[in-house]
Amino acid sequence: MKNIKEQFPIFKERKKLIYLDNAATTQKPARVINAILNFYTNSNANINRGMHFLGEEATQLYEQARVTVAKFINSKDIEIIFTRNTTESINLIASSIESIIPQGKTEIVLTEMEHHANLVPWQQLAKRKNLKLIFIKTKEDFSLDYEDAKRKISSNTAIVSVTHKSNVTGIVNEIDKIINLAKKQNALTIIDGAQTIASKKIDVKKLDCDFFAFSGHKIFGPTGIGVLYGKKELLEKMNPYQFGGNMISTASLEKAGWNELPMKFEAGTPNISGSIGLAEAIRWINEFGIENISKNEKELTSYALKKLSELNGIEIYGKNQEGIISFNLKNTHPHDVACLLNDEKICIRAGFHCAMPIAKKLSLNGTCRISFSVYNTKQEIDFLIEQLKKIKGIIK
DSSP states (O other): OTTGGGGOHHHHHOTTOEEOBTTTOOOOOHHHHHHHHHIIIIIOOOSSSOOSHHHHHHHHHHHHHHHHHHHHHTOOGGGEEEESSHHHHHHHHHHHGGGGSOTTOOEEEEETTOOGGGTHHHHHHHHHHTOEEEEEOBOTTSOBOHHHHHHHSOTTEEEEEEESBOTTTOBBOOHHHHHHHHHHTTOEEEEEOTTTTTTSOOOHHHHTOSEEEEEGGGGTSOTTOEEEEEOHHHHTTSOOSSOSTTSEEEEOSSOEEEOOTTGGGOOSSOOHHHHHHHHHHHHHHHHHOHHHHHHHHHHHHHHHHHHHHTSTTEEEEOSSBOSEEEEEETTOOHHHHHHHHHTTTEEOEEEOTTOHHHHHHTTOSOEEEEEOOTTOOHHHHHHHHHHHHHHHHHOO
């Protein structure tokens, strides 16, 4: 990963920055920023509306971005819906899935480790349709209890929605096992891929999940652009999530007809520049090699776990983590740790990480979370450890 930081402008501007909050969002390569700037400088226009050359050019760039995303996860381009983020993608499904829920099924199965984005939308659907929420347990080591999954996923299960990787512990779930259990019961499957999309090769056809959601900003792309993959035959049966321009085929004062996929789910002017930036980020990843990103992430995680475990008075949550580590210093609030590290230009996350239920189950008042990406180094981890030692000396 030598000289990789040179491709990220923020590290040129902030030379002392140690950014260890990549599970929240990644930094952006110059070429992604330039792709967005180039669109606004040379091609800015609305899409699918004008007959002029700029409108056609913008539309072409937008649809090329869709094709790039589709190839990245091995789907058809019409199965790619652009959204704002993972959260909106899951909300879209939860708001539109009613028409395809298998008849007679009354349960939604989640896990105890879900991000609020993959919890609250299903709570609302359960209230609307009088469905029951069922939760697969986590074990004492924070991993998913697959024996419990076998018990919980039953003939009553309508929907199974799980995270691919915990944003709290960094534990990667064996989603192929969960999907297979769900398929045996004819249940719909949704995967929250926000934390794996940047470091694992995703093949939605091989996974055979019904839906897969992720955010552009987790994958070196801009904020405000997300992706929902859905199987064509399911998306065609689902009702739109939002209504307005672009998503209709015909309209009168009394009624309207819906457009074809994917426009049916993309009401109004979309984030055109965001899609272009996301596509450029994917091209950057393809050139860099996602296997190299994964290898680096695992090496840094292993190194950090070793160094952290050598500290006295530290508790690390989970095992077999990838890219994310949550920990606490004894008798020290995680917010205090984060604030003191911030003084040294070290950026980490502290709190519940938008996953309060798992923290409360474990009687935790939040955790410190570090998360890695391609531009992080072992030297940065060494500096982090030095500062944690100092904090332990300050707060006793």
